[in-house]
Amino acid sequence: MGQYSFIVYAFALSIFLVRFDGYIVNLAMPTFVSRFNIPIGQASWISVSYVLSQVSAIMLFGKFCDRLELKKVFLIGLIIFTAGSFFCGISAGFALLIVSRCIQGLGGSMMLVSAYAAMMQYLPREKVGWGLGIMTVSAALGVLLGPVAGGLIINYFDWRWIFLINIPIGLLGLIYSQKVIPRIGGAGKISYKEIDAGGFIFSTAALFLLLYSLNICKERGGILSPYVLVCISLSMVFFIAFYITEKRTKHPLIDIKLLNNRDFALVILSTVAGFILFFGGSFLVPFYLTEKGLRPNQIGLILTVFSLVYMPVGLFSGTLSDKIAPRKIVLLALFLAAITGFIFSGLLGHHGVYAAVIYLVMLAVSYGFFFSPINHYIMNFADAGNRGSVSAFYNVSLNVSMALGVVLLETVYSEFDISTRGFQAAFFTGSVFCLAALFVLGFLVRDKKSLI
Numbered sequence: 001m002g003q004y005s006f007i008v009y010a011f012a013l014s015i016f017l018v019r020f021d022g023y024i025v026n027l028a029m030p031t032f033v034s035r036f037n038i039p040i041g042q043a044s045w046i047s048v049s050y051v052l053s054q055v056s057a058i059m060l061f062g063k064f065c066d067r068l069e070l071k072k073v074f075l076i077g078l079i080i081f082t083a084g085s086f087f088c089g090i091s092a093g094f095a096l097l098i099v100s101r102c103i104q105g106l107g108g109s110m111m112l113v114s115a116y117a118a119m120m121q122y123l124p125r126e127k128v129g130w131g132l133g134i135m136t137v138s139a140a141l142g143v144l145l146g147p148v149a150g151g152l153i154i155n156y157f158d159w160r161w162i163f164l165i166n167i168p169i170g171l172l173g174l175i176y177s178q179k180v181i182p183r184i185g186g187a188g189k190i191s192y193k194e195i196d197a198g199g200f201i202f203s204t205a206a207l208f209l210l211l212y213s214l215n216i217c218k219e220r221g222g223i224l225s226p227y228v229l230v231c232i233s234l235s236m237v238f239f240i241a242f243y244i245t246e247k248r249t250k251h252p253l254i255d256i257k258l259l260n261n262r263d264f265a266l267v268i269l270s271t272v273a274g275f276i277l278f279f280g281g282s283f284l285v286p287f288y289l290t291e292k293g294l295r296p297n298q299i300g301l302i303l304t305v306f307s308l309v310y311m312p313v314g315l316f317s318g319t320l321s322d323k324i325a326p327r328k329i330v331l332l333a334l335f336l337a338a339i340t341g342f343i344f345s346g347l348l349g350h351h352g353v354y355a356a357v358i359y360l361v362m363l364a365v366s367y368g369f370f371f372s373p374i375n376h377y378i379m380n381f382a383d384a385g386n387r388g389s390v391s392a393f394y395n396v397s398l399n400v401s402m403a404l405g406v407v408l409l410e411t412v413y414s415e416f417d418i419s420t421r422g423f424q425a426a427f428f429t430g431s432v433f434c435l436a437a438l439f440v441l442g443f444l445v446r447d448k449k450s451l452i
Contacts, residue, residue, distance in 0.1 A: 023146030053105030065388025077110025082170030088163035133318015144307035199253035206238035214403035275401035277430030280409030313368025333370035341431030
């Protein structure tokens with residue numbers, strides 16, 4: 001791959017860092033509860049604040065990527081992320097830690113949007129799928145190693161090293177990225193007059209309220225509780241206000257015309273639906289294994305099966321999407337994912353832990369063929385002037401489906417008094433969403449682009 005490899009590895013490192021830091025805190029939650037003398041619900045904001053800040057400003061950073069030099073946006077994001085990690089590590093109190101996590105999230109958001117947009121700018125068309133495959137594998141590696149590193153640090157070092165470990169990695173990433181990423185494109189500057197303040201406020205409020213309401217569903221009594229419904233309703237109001245503002249303003253925050261493209265809107269919708277099983281199922285599997293009598297370390301070992309299978313499949317599917325229409329691969333992946341959920345739903349009542357291992361292997365294959373090609377598929381809608389906007393839409397859909405998948409499948413599971421039936425219904429529901437996404441992409445999307 002020559003020179004392109006060094007560029008892709010620079011961006012892949014950033015994706016690894018963002019995902020790694022999202023998961024490294026999970027095993028440290030009991031430590032945070034003890035250290036700051038707070039309830040576990042409050043401690044969860046150490047994780048939630050990172051995600052919310054990451055998503056809330058993503059539309060603004062999409063604008064930056066469309067107007068500024070991508071390298072500059074990426075490096076500034078890496079600097080902010082590394083600085084946020086430092087402030088997290090020296091935080092003396094819970095409030096300061098939350099603020100520092102928000103800083104981390106903002107830097108991570110800039111890195112995510114610019115990294116995916118960069119694949120379309122820096123790579124020739126025939127290498128984009130390969131580059132996106134590297135990116136998704138680095139994300140999977142971050143998800144795999146995050147909890148492992150978190151557990152080791154909590155056992156042998158001070159909790160602050162959960163965040164301080166990012167500093168040397170971030171600094172090395174800065175030096176490496178500065179050296180290997182070329183300066184290409186962008187207006188070079190952006191005036192404050194070109195930033196749609198109203199659109200930024202509306203989009204931030206809409207995304208924050210939507211993700212917030214989905215994240216607090218469980219502790220507030222479910223998605224139909226009055227508090228959650230009010231938050232979701234307000235989110236929808238802000239989304240409508242954002243759409244109207246973007247259509248009227250001279251300098252929109254994001255290329256809102258993308259949503260006027262019926263095919264693009266349907267692809268984004270099907271992406272959200274297609275990930276429901278993945279994220280919701282990933283949330284429920286540890287509970288299922290706990291009911292089967294496994295200890296946390298045994299559960300962690302079994303869950304690594306997914307990443308070990310996923311990584312080679314993800315690399316292969318990324319390269320494959322450069323040779324075969326990404327849409328065809330995505331359709332196959334959704335079909336396999338639906339079958340995976342249906343099989344697990346049927347097996348879990350009789351085969352215990354073995355059913356979970358079979359499910360994780362099949363899920364890794366299914367989503368290994370889904371992640372890179374769906375990203376490639378979506379980014380094919382981008383042109384030179386809206387790569388940041390398309391990347392922002394993709395990252396928003398990913399985070400919304402993450403929260404929505406957990407809420408929906410957990411809600412279905414909770415409706416049953418017998419846990420086995422709850423698990424069966426939840427995974428069956430996730431498979432139905434995969435079939436719905438398959439139908440939309442297979443029969444409703446009409447885009448005729450050669451690579452789609």
